[in-house]
Amino acid sequence: MSPSAVKTSHDQSTQDAVRAMSGGVGSAERLAIPVLEVADLAVSFDNSSGGPRIQAVNGVHMTLFPQQTLAVVGESGCGKSVTAMSTMQLIARPPGRFDRGSILFEGRDIVSLSEEEMLSIRGGKIAMIFQEPMTSLNPVYNIGDQLMEAIFLHQKVGPDEAKRIAVQAMKDVGIKKPEERLAMYPHQFSGGMRQRVMIAMALACRPKVLLADEPTTALDVTIQAQILELLRELQRTRDMGIMLITHNLGVVAENADVVCVMYAGRVVEYANVFELFDEPLHPYTRGLFRSIPMLRDTRERLVTIKDVTHDPAEFRKIPGVIPWWPDMPPGVRPEGAPDRDEHVLVEVRPNRWVGCWRTPELEARSHRRPSLDYRRGDR
Amino acid sequence: MLSYLLRRLAFMVPTLLGITLMVFMLLALAPGGIGAGLAVQGGQMSDTSRVAQMQAYLEDRYGLNDPVIVQYVRWLGRLSPVKFGTRDLRDGNGERVPAPRAIDDPPLATAFPVPAVTVPSLAIATGEGAIPQFKKLQRDAEGTRREYVGKVRLFKDAIADYARAAGSPLKERLNGKGGADPRDFSDVAFDHSNAAWPKLEKAAADMHTAHTAAVVAQVQATEAFHAHPYPTSGIPIIPDVVSLDTPDLGVAFSKNRPVWDLIAAALPVTLLINLIAFPISYLIAVPTGVLASVRRGGLFDTFSGFLYLSLYSIPTVLAGVFAIGFLANKQYLGWFPVSGLHESGSEAYTFMPFTDASGVWQRGYLLDTLWHVGLPVLCLVYGSFAVLSKQTRASMLDNFSADYVRTAKAKGVPRKDVVLRHVFRNSLLPLITMFVGIFPAMLAGSVVIERIFSVPGMGSLVIEAIDLRDRELILADTFLIACVNMLALLLADILYAAADPRVSYD
Numbered sequence: 001m002s003p004s005a006v007k008t009s010h011d012q013s014t015q016d017a018v019r020a021m022s023g024g025v026g027s028a029e030r031l032a033i034p035v036l037e038v039a040d041l042a043v044s045f046d047n048s049s050g051g052p053r054i055q056a057v058n059g060v061h062m063t064l065f066p067q068q069t070l071a072v073v074g075e076s077g078c079g080k081s082v083t084a085m086s087t088m089q090l091i092a093r094p095p096g097r098f099d100r101g102s103i104l105f106e107g108r109d110i111v112s113l114s115e116e117e118m119l120s121i122r123g124g125k126i127a128m129i130f131q132e133p134m135t136s137l138n139p140v141y142n143i144g145d146q147l148m149e150a151i152f153l154h155q156k157v158g159p160d161e162a163k164r165i166a167v168q169a170m171k172d173v174g175i176k177k178p179e180e181r182l183a184m185y186p187h188q189f190s191g192g193m194r195q196r197v198m199i200a201m202a203l204a205c206r207p208k209v210l211l212a213d214e215p216t217t218a219l220d221v222t223i224q225a226q227i228l229e230l231l232r233e234l235q236r237t238r239d240m241g242i243m244l245i246t247h248n249l250g251v252v253a254e255n256a257d258v259v260c261v262m263y264a265g266r267v268v269e270y271a272n273v274f275e276l277f278d279e280p281l282h283p284y285t286r287g288l289f290r291s292i293p294m295l296r297d298t299r300e301r302l303v304t305i306k307d308v309t310h311d312p313a314e315f316r317k318i319p320g321v322i323p324w325w326p327d328m329p330p331g332v333r334p335e336g337a338p339d340r341d342e343h344v345l346v347e348v349r350p351n352r353w354v355g356c357w358r359t360p361e362l363e364a365r366s367h368r369r370p371s372l373d374y375r376r377g378d379r
Numbered sequence: 380m381l382s383y384l385l386r387r388l389a390f391m392v393p394t395l396l397g398i399t400l401m402v403f404m405l406l407a408l409a410p411g412g413i414g415a416g417l418a419v420q421g422g423q424m425s426d427t428s429r430v431a432q433m434q435a436y437l438e439d440r441y442g443l444n445d446p447v448i449v450q451y452v453r454w455l456g457r458l459s460p461v462k463f464g465t466r467d468l469r470d471g472n473g474e475r476v477p478a479p480r481a482i483d484d485p486p487l488a489t490a491f492p493v494p495a496v497t498v499p500s501l502a503i504a505t506g507e508g509a510i511p512q513f514k515k516l517q518r519d520a521e522g523t524r525r526e527y528v529g530k531v532r533l534f535k536d537a538i539a540d541y542a543r544a545a546g547s548p549l550k551e552r553l554n555g556k557g558g559a560d561p562r563d564f565s566d567v568a569f570d571h572s573n574a575a576w577p578k579l580e581k582a583a584a585d586m587h588t589a590h591t592a593a594v595v596a597q598v599q600a601t602e603a604f605h606a607h608p609y610p611t612s613g614i615p616i617i618p619d620v621v622s623l624d625t626p627d628l629g630v631a632f633s634k635n636r637p638v639w640d641l642i643a644a645a646l647p648v649t650l651l652i653n654l655i656a657f658p659i660s661y662l663i664a665v666p667t668g669v670l671a672s673v674r675r676g677g678l679f680d681t682f683s684g685f686l687y688l689s690l691y692s693i694p695t696v697l698a699g700v701f702a703i704g705f706l707a708n709k710q711y712l713g714w715f716p717v718s719g720l721h722e723s724g725s726e727a728y729t730f731m732p733f734t735d736a737s738g739v740w741q742r743g744y745l746l747d748t749l750w751h752v753g754l755p756v757l758c759l760v761y762g763s764f765a766v767l768s769k770q771t772r773a774s775m776l777d778n779f780s781a782d783y784v785r786t787a788k789a790k791g792v793p794r795k796d797v798v799l800r801h802v803f804r805n806s807l808l809p810l811i812t813m814f815v816g817i818f819p820a821m822l823a824g825s826v827v828i829e830r831i832f833s834v835p836g837m838g839s840l841v842i843e844a845i846d847l848r849d850r851e852l853i854l855a856d857t858f859l860i861a862c863v864n865m866l867a868l869l870l871a872d873i874l875y876a877a878a879d880p881r882v883s884y885d
Binding site: 088090115118119120121122123124127128130132135136137138139140141142149150153154185187198201202 | 781782783785786787788789790791792793794801804805878879880881
């Protein structure tokens with residue numbers, strides 16, 4: 001199914017259809033409640049060379065629903081990983097600091113939770129997998145020890161039951177002969193197998209939210225497809241919300257329901273995957289798509305993002321607002337609203353959010369935070 | 380694993396050969412050669428003929444006048460558990476009883492004919508009387524041999540005097556030191572009118588008399604030796620060709636005692652001090668290193684780093700003198716004894732503390748010893764914290780930023796468990812490397828500390844041996860340290876495999 005075929009999928013009817021597919025009205029109601037809401041999150045770090053604090057994330061909003069895959073896209077250093085690490089409260093403080101905002105999970109603000117309270121959430125209710133499967137497992141403990149460590153931490157079970165859960169978790173991620181494999185060490189596994197183990201470990205405690213920080217970057221394409229297929233399948237059976245952090249647009253197009261494009265610690269565009277790919281509204285997103293080389297497109301030089309963001313015309317395409325960009329071409333930057341953050345996320349069309357300059361006119365409007373209870377219907 | 384171990388153990392043999400050969404050659408190459416210390420000792424005597432006799436005897440006794448490589452092979456042969464030739468005898472103390480050595484023929488037999496020697500027949504005692512008789516004969520053989528070797532030296536000196544008196548061209552045959560090698564004079568027809576002739580003639584006659592006595596004693600002692608007054612040592616593999624025996628480290632020149640006895644006396648002292656010191660330094664340095672890494676950049680990290688490095692910077696010599704001056708000196712604190720390992724009269728103590736008849740509490744042997752080793756242990760320990768603690772800290776910090784630590788945190792592992800179960804466990808490898816280093820150090824002892832506190836440990840023993848050029852003692856010590864070092868490295872490799880499943884030797 002091509003992205004354009006579900007252009008209207010933000011319609012209520014389509015959403016209902018998706019919910020119906022997931023089974024039952026009760027289920028539908030449950031699925032309509034966000035599992036994770038990041039609101040106006042700002043995180044900064046000490047500057048070790050003595051300059052001003054480094055603002056890694058500056059007013060990020062995103063909402064994750066059960067069974068939904070929210071892809072967070074952006075270049076290195078745009079704040080994707082900091083957002084995910086903040087959700088786990090894995091940011092070392094200091095040097096890190098939560099400046100403002102909240103991360104709501106099950107009605108509680110994660111930012112304000114104590115370390116003890118976080119211990120039960122980390123790994124238990126919110127799990128995370130990382131991009132380096134080769135080094136993400138402890139080399140001196142066997143797979144069983146590491147899997148069962150997570151199980152013992154979050155479930156009150158005896159050793160036999162823990163082993164049974166571990167074996168089941170290994171089976172779920174498609175590892176053959178799990179009983180034997182539990183006694184093996186990470187170095188005896190291939191990269192793809194290790195990432196499966198990481199996923200098994202993350203999912204053994206049936207988390208509500210999975211933060212997948214570039215889970216397939218280090219893997220080859222076939223293994224990448226297998227891992228993502230596996231995640232989709234487990235997500236459906238467990239009502240899990242996945243925050244998929246990546247900079248691979250192919251992975252986004254294949255797997256995401258909703259896409260959040262980030263740049264320089266800000267959300268620049270937020271939309272469902274098909275609408276975004278059909279018609280990117282922010283110049284940066286357009287630049288991102290245009291910079292993808294096409295097989296039949298023969299040109300001397302590929303389009304860079306700068307080619308797009310240096311063109312003033314690109315910033316005048318949406319009526320009433322000017323898209324936000326830190327390095328604006330001359331003449332397009334509007335007058336800002338005094339004493340307020342220069343950036344605001346505006347719903348420029350129904351269910352389409354674009355990061356814009358905060359002007360006095362925009363200041364008067366109320367802004368709905370990005371929230372898309374949408375799941376693609378093609379699977 | 381087993382085959383790996385065997386292979387490693389087998390590889391130790393050539394390594395040890397190389398090490399001992401190198402040490403042996405270094406000793407031989409040292410100015411003055413192997414016996415220099417002995418020469419100095421001999422040189423303190425005023426009577427030159429006695430000096431000559433003593434030197435000649437010692438060189439002969441320890442085989443120092445043989446080529447270096449022959450000496451080395453002889454040393455190896457004694458050390459080797461596999462022996463070739465007839466088996467040694469061992470006396471009641473387990474000491475090797477050598478066969479009486481052959482007597483060399485007197486030099487210049489053509490110019491100075493050797494009188495024929497007739498050995499009176501001797502009734503070899505058996506049973507009870509065998510050992511006393513053999514001991515007497517052995518003593519006689521040694522005594523007459525010493526006499527003879529000394530006389531040979533005097534004879535050589537007499538030839539040199541003769542050559543000097545005769546002038547050119549005979550004088551040119553003397554070597555650089557003005558000594559004479561009799562072989563260079565075999566074609567000389569000695570001139571009886573030479574001023575030095577009477578002395579030379581007398582020296583030859585003395586030499587021949589001594590030779591006769593030595594040969595008689597040697598033959599008789601050999602006869603008694605072949606009657607096996609002592610049990611033979613070792614296990615024969617092929618009788619009189621190959622046998623197995625306990626390695627023999629030889630006899631220390633300078634003390635005239637078996638090397639093994641000297642080491643057996645000094646080693647427990649060094650081990651005692653080190654076995655108290657090392658656990659203390661590890662038990663303090665490793666936990667503080669871990670804590671410093673957890674609180675990186677914090678007050679504890681800074682303070683412990685500063686303290687340890689300050690301690691590390693104090694030379695042991697200075698610390699030892701201060702420790703004696705302030706802690707042991709009765710005019711100051713006087714908490715510890717100044718030197719030694721035991722109080723005089725401590726032999727009478729029971730092991731544990733006790734209260735004597737007059738109701739006075741007595742320390743007992745154990746506490747007395749601990750009290751005496753207090754300052755040496757202090758001096759051994761204070762400087763060791765810095766390296767060990769910094770190494771632990773660095774190793775921990777390396778692992779804190781590792782991906783699997785992030786994984787563990789993301790699993791919800793509490794911080795304490797992250798530090799101990801994940802980070803510390805992975806930081807063990809460098810600590811193992813440092814840990815096995817203590818074994819050879821234990822054997823070597825600490826020269827400075829043992830000297831300052833007059834502790835009769837391995838360090839004192841070895842420095843004395845080096846002072847006196849005591850070849851057997853130096854060789855035995857380096858050999859043992861080399862053995863322990865290699866075994867320690869092997870232990871390290873085994874521990875690596877235990878600590879890290881990625882390391883495997885199969």
